Amino acid sequence: MQFDQLLQYTLSGLATGAIYALIGIGFSIIYNSTGIINFAQGEFVMLGGMLTLFFLELLKLPLWAAIPCSVLASTLGGVLFERLAIRPLRQPTPINLVIITIGASILIRGLAMLLWGKDTHSLPPFSGDEPIAIGGATILPQHLWILGITVVVIVANKFFFYHTISGKAMRACAYNRRAAGLVGIDVRRMVLFSFIISSAMGSVAGIIVAPLTMTAYDVGIMLGLKGFCAAIIGGMSSGLATVVGGLILGVLESLGAGLISSGYKDAIAFIILLLILFIRPQGLFGKADTERV
Amino acid sequence: MKRFLTVCGAACMVALWTSLAFGAGTIKIGGLFSVTGPASFLGEPEKKTLEMLVNEANAKGGVGGMKLEAVIYDTTGDATKAVQLATKLIKDDKVAVIIGPSTTGESMAVIPVVEKEHIPLISCAAGIKITDPAKRWVFKTPANDHVAAEKILNFMAKQRQKTIALLTVTDGFGASGREQIKALAARKGFKIVADEVYGPKDTDMTAQLTKIRGIKPDAIICWGTNPGPAVITKNVKQLGLKIPLYMSHGVASKKYIELAGSDAAEGIMLPAGKLAIYDVLPKSDPQARLLREYDHAYRKTYGMGASTFGGYAYDAFLLVTGAIKKMGPGTEQIRNGIEQAHKLVSVSGVFSMSPKDHNGLDLSAFEMVRIHKGDWSLLK
Numbered sequence: 115m116q117f118d119q120l121l122q123y124t125l126s127g128l129a130t131g132a133i134y135a136l137i138g139i140g141f142s143i144i145y146n147s148t149g150i151i152n153f154a155q156g157e158f159v160m161l162g163g164m165l166t167l168f169f170l171e172l173l174k175l176p177l178w179a180a181i182p183c184s185v186l187a188s189t190l191g192g193v194l195f196e197r198l199a200i201r202p203l204r205q206p207t208p209i210n211l212v213i214i215t216i217g218a219s220i221l222i223r224g225l226a227m228l229l230w231g232k233d234t235h236s237l238p239p240f241s242g243d244e245p246i247a248i249g250g251a252t253i254l255p256q257h258l259w260i261l262g263i264t265v266v267v268i269v270a271n272k273f274f275f276y277h278t279i280s281g282k283a284m285r286a287c288a289y290n291r292r293a294a295g296l297v298g299i300d301v302r303r304m305v306l307f308s309f310i311i312s313s314a315m316g317s318v319a320g321i322i323v324a325p326l327t328m329t330a331y332d333v334g335i336m337l338g339l340k341g342f343c344a345a346i347i348g349g350m351s352s353g354l355a356t357v358v359g360g361l362i363l364g365v366l367e368s369l370g371a372g373l374i375s376s377g378y379k380d381a382i383a384f385i386i387l388l389l390i391l392f393i394r395p396q397g398l399f400g401k402a403d404t405e406r407v
Numbered sequence: 408m409k410r411f412l413t414v415c416g417a418a419c420m421v422a423l424w425t426s427l428a429f430g431a432g433t434i435k436i437g438g439l440f441s442v443t444g445p446a447s448f449l450g451e452p453e454k455k456t457l458e459m460l461v462n463e464a465n466a467k468g469g470v471g472g473m474k475l476e477a478v479i480y481d482t483t484g485d486a487t488k489a490v491q492l493a494t495k496l497i498k499d500d501k502v503a504v505i506i507g508p509s510t511t512g513e514s515m516a517v518i519p520v521v522e523k524e525h526i527p528l529i530s531c532a533a534g535i536k537i538t539d540p541a542k543r544w545v546f547k548t549p550a551n552d553h554v555a556a557e558k559i560l561n562f563m564a565k566q567r568q569k570t571i572a573l574l575t576v577t578d579g580f581g582a583s584g585r586e587q588i589k590a591l592a593a594r595k596g597f598k599i600v601a602d603e604v605y606g607p608k609d610t611d612m613t614a615q616l617t618k619i620r621g622i623k624p625d626a627i628i629c630w631g632t633n634p635g636p637a638v639i640t641k642n643v644k645q646l647g648l649k650i651p652l653y654m655s656h657g658v659a660s661k662k663y664i665e666l667a668g669s670d671a672a673e674g675i676m677l678p679a680g681k682l683a684i685y686d687v688l689p690k691s692d693p694q695a696r697l698l699r700e701y702d703h704a705y706r707k708t709y710g711m712g713a714s715t716f717g718g719y720a721y722d723a724f725l726l727v728t729g730a731i732k733k734m735g736p737g738t739e740q741i742r743n744g745i746e747q748a749h750k751l752v753s754v755s756g757v758f759s760m761s762p763k764d765h766n767g768l769d770l771s772a773f774e775m776v777r778i779h780k781g782d783w784s785l786l787k
Contacts, residue, residue: 327610
C-alpha cells in the first residue's frame, strides 16, 4: 500500500463527503423545525443542476447569472411545496408528512423528466479542469469549490441560527413548538423558512456537484439517500456533526472501494446507516437527548 | 326461430366478411417496448422508429400490397407486464409477429409464451441467452456483447497489450460484459489483473482507478452506459492516468463525448455500432447509405438524431417486411422468411440468419474507433 494511493482515497472521499454533508444539512434543518424527514430533499439537488442547465442553454444566460437564477427558482419550488402540500394538511402527523414528501419527490422527478427529458447533462466547471497535484494525489478545481462553498454555507448557517432573530426563533421551534408558539413565534412561518433554506442549500449542492457528477432528472434519489445517511450519522444536527458525518461517509466509501472491494461501496454506506440507527440513534456525536439545531 | 337464424346467419356473414377484409388488407405488427421506466432510453427510440417505418411503408402503398398496422404497448421494463401484454397482442390483437421487448429480462419472460403460441418474436435486447441456444420462434437484432468484447481484445492483441484491468457497472449490461470479457480473455491468453465495479449512479470512481493505477495493467476496459463511463473518463484525466482506456459499445454516441468533454475523451478507444459513425465510414461500406437515410428520416420526423437502440427496431422491421415480401404474411411464413434472411443490410449490421444462428451478426457489426478532437476516427 503506497502512501499516495491512500492520500488519493482520502482526498476523493473528502470531496464526495462534502457533497453528502451539504445535502445532509438540508435534511436536518427541516427535521429540526418540523420533525419530518423531507425525502424530497434530493429532488432539490436535482433541480439545482437541471435548472442551471435550463438557464444556461435555453435562456443563454452566462454561468454566473444562471446559478443565482437556478437557486431562486428551486427555492420558489420549495416554497410552493410547503404552501401547497405541507401547510394545508389537516392532521400533520409525521407519517402523513413523510409520505407527502415521498409523493412530492416522485412528482418533481416526473415533471423534470417530462420537461427536460431523460438524458444526462453536464455543466461546465467553474474554473477550468486542470488537475491540481497534492503530494502524489490529484484533485480538481471543482473539488475546491465544493469544499469552499460547504464551509461558507456552514458558517452562514451557524451565524443565522445563533445570531439572528429568525434563526433563534427557528431554534426555539426545534426545542419546543408549543412553547415557541406561546411566546409569539409564528411557528408555521418558521416551517416555511426551513423549507426555503433547505431547498436553497439543496440546489446549491446540486449546482456545484453537477460539473463533476453530471446531472439528470433522477440524480436526486441516490444523492438524497447519501445525504440522509450523513444526517443520521451526525444525529440530525444542522451544524458541524452532520458535516463530519458526511465526510466520514465519503472517506469510508472511498477507502472501502479502494482497499476492500468496489462492489461493496454502497453497501458500506448503508451498513453504517443501519448500525447507527440500531446502536446510536442519537448520532455518532450526540448525547442521548441533545439540542438539535 | 327462423328470423333468429337469419339474423345469426347475417351476423356470421358480416363477421366473416370483415375478418376477411382485414385479413387480406392489413398485417398487424405487435410492439413491446419499455417506453417509460428505467429502460426508457431503449424503448422510446424503438417505438418511434417502428411507428416511423410503418407510416413510411404505408405511404408507399404497404408491403406486398397489404397495409401494415403497428400495435405498440409500453411494458415499463417490467417482465410480468411484458408477458401479459404479449398474451394480449397474440389473443386480442391477433398480431402476426412481435417486435421487442427492449430488455433481456423481459425477453426471457416472453419467450415461453411465443414458443407456445407459435408467433415469431424479434427481441431488441442484447442478452446472449435470448438466441443461444436458438429457439424456433425467437430472433434478436442487437449483436451479442461478446462480439464487441472480442473486437476490443483482437485490437489489444495487435497492440501487444497483455494485462487487463476491468471496470464494469453493476447492472445487467456490465455484468454480462464482465462475464464475456473474462471468458474471452482466458481463451485468448490475456490476464485480468484487476476486476473493479461501480454502481450505475456513482459519481466518483477515483478510488477504483487509484487502485488500478497501483496495479499498472497494460489497458483498462470499462463496460457501462452513460453517465458512469463519462465520470470515469473525467476521473482518468484528473488522476493523470496514462494507461490506454477502452470503452464498450454502450457509449458509442456523441452524447458520451459531450458529457466527458472532448479534452478528457481524447484517445479513448471503443467498438462502435456503425450508426454512430456513419459519416466517417468509407463509401464502400454496404451500410453507409442506409444509415444516413435512417438518421436523416429520424431527424426530420422527431427533431433528434437516431440512436443505436432505435436501430434494433429498424432491423426487426426490415427482417419482418423482407420475410413478408419473400414468403407471405402468415406467422409460419414470416418465421421462415426471417430465418432465411441472407446478407440483409440494416442498421446494426448485415444479417445472415440460419436455423442455428437467430442473431445473424458477426464481428463486422462493429468498428474500432478512437476519439480524436471530439469526433470518431476509424482505427485500422
